[in-house]
Amino acid sequence: MDLLCQLTGTLALAVFAAALGSLQYGYGLGVINAPQKVIQTYYARSLGLDFAPQHNEETNVTTMPLEPDSIPAALTMYWSLSVAMFSVGGIISSFMVGFVADFRGRIKGMLVLNVLAVVASLLMGLAKMGSPHIMVITGRAIMGFYCGLSSGLVPMYIGEIAPVKYRGALGALHQLAIVTGILISQVLGLDFLLGNEDMWHLLLGLSGVIAVLQSLLLPLCPESPRYLYIKLGKKEEACKSLKRFKGEYDTSKDIAEMQAEKEEALKEAKVSLLRLARSSVYRQQLFVALMMHLSQQFSGINAIFYYSTAIFHKAGVAQPVYATIGVGAVNMVFTLVSVILVDRAGRRTLMLIGLGGMCLCAVGMTVGLVYLSTYSWMSYVSMSAIFLFVVFFEIGPGPIPWFIVAELFSQGPRPAAIALAGFCNWTSNFVIGMFFPYVEAYCEQYVFIIFVMFLFGFTLFTYLRVPETKGKTFEEIAALFQKKTAPRPVAEGEMEQLKGATEA
Secondary structure: OOHHOOOOOOHHHHHHHHHHHHHHHHEEEEOOOOOHHHHHHHHHHHHHHOOOOEOOOOOEEEOOOOOHHOHHHHHHHHHHHHHHHHHHHHHHHHHHHHHHHHHOOHHHHHHHHHHHHHHHHHHHOHHHHOHHHHHHHHHHHHHHHHHHHHHHHHHHHHHHOOHHHHHHHHHHHHHHHHHHHHHHHHOHHHHOOOOOOHHHHHOOOOOOHHHHHHHHHHHHHOOOOHHHHHHOHHHHHHHHHHHHHHHOOOOOHHHHHHHHHHHHHHHHHHHHHHHHHHHOOOOOHHHHHHHHHHHOOOHHHHHHHHHHHHHHOOOOOOHHHHHHHHHHHHHHHHHHHHHHHHHHHHHHHHHHHHHHHHHHHHHHHHHHHHHOOOOOOHHHHHHHHHHHHHHHHHHOOOOOOHHHHHHHOOOHHHHHHHHHHHHHHHHHHHHHHHHHHHHHHHHHHHHHHHHHHHHHHHHHHHHHHOOOOOOOOOOHHHHHHHHHHHOOOOOHHHHHHHHHOOOO
């Protein structure tokens, strides 16, 4: 029996414990949406504004007493900050992933981060006791800062401890945990659970429970063997870590592979963010990594979620919020399907299927929106397009960009590459969240034509430039890019610069 390919209890525990950080990321993304009207009421009271949504006990529906255009400007500003500061925190902290990962290790890094998560949860959970708008905005910014670091550390750790055979499936669990967190926040945010006037602050503060659970489990998990051997040079501890993950076996093959990677890392020294961005040696890998993250955010998935409730409402669904939760459930189920398929079908194949399918669905979405007022049955075309769009997203563009960055780079540039990719992802998320409403107001029902063009371009790029990484070691993947640049050897002066590179 090939012990190298066994999934042990220790490995399962380590992946589960790390993925709790991704669960918290997803919860933070989705939790602010459901209780919007209730939170705005508390903001208005704190600011002394005349704003009070009215609740109909018979229909159990809360409605705005004012048209959106007449909502007080101060209230709109504070609410926008409550949503946007999460992304701003992530953008800032994404540059620190490499430093935190290498300073004391992956496990200790994730442990220390939970202090931020608990502080953020306490600020939001106790928001009723102070100025709710200040405490929620501050808490969201700190939570975003935590999630920016966590979204880099979790895929890095899982990618380094996973056996090659299961690296894709285990890497996809990061995205599965994110969408699970979003779904949990949607369900708990229902009015009869925690999304009401009495419990909204507990809904926001509940993420602290996830941080506490992760803090209890992480000390039971071994440190990354690659970090121990390549970064610290501790061979014996790396061997012990490998055996804890895979059981008793001959570790010489894994050590030999890490030794080869270590020798390459010593040649390239430590690659800083600036050096990585400027060096032609890593240009192709970096371009692919950033384009993968851009394809995730500019695919239009967030726009679909913005539109889903309105389209379900037009289709005659009595409670659109439940249909939106249904979309979240589909999101989670097909992420699980991706976990099963990614190491069988391959990363490149699933990205092509996902992006191509989303492109067709965006066309269907546009047709449905344009003819919605002419043909009533077009609403069902729109609804079908929404669900299929989510299905194709979670098959490939959702989970794969998060872990493929760790596969594309060796130990030297990996932390810096993950930091840059995380910054690209968070910044794109912020841009879509801030500017999509304005683009939608200008383009109206034709807004998804923009995403059709993006998706077609990303599909073409994936077909032409993205290599298959399934079943390959880190060194084999690096060799794929070296072959593409083989005609031009690395200049001696450039290699000397890389050898002298210092930590950012």
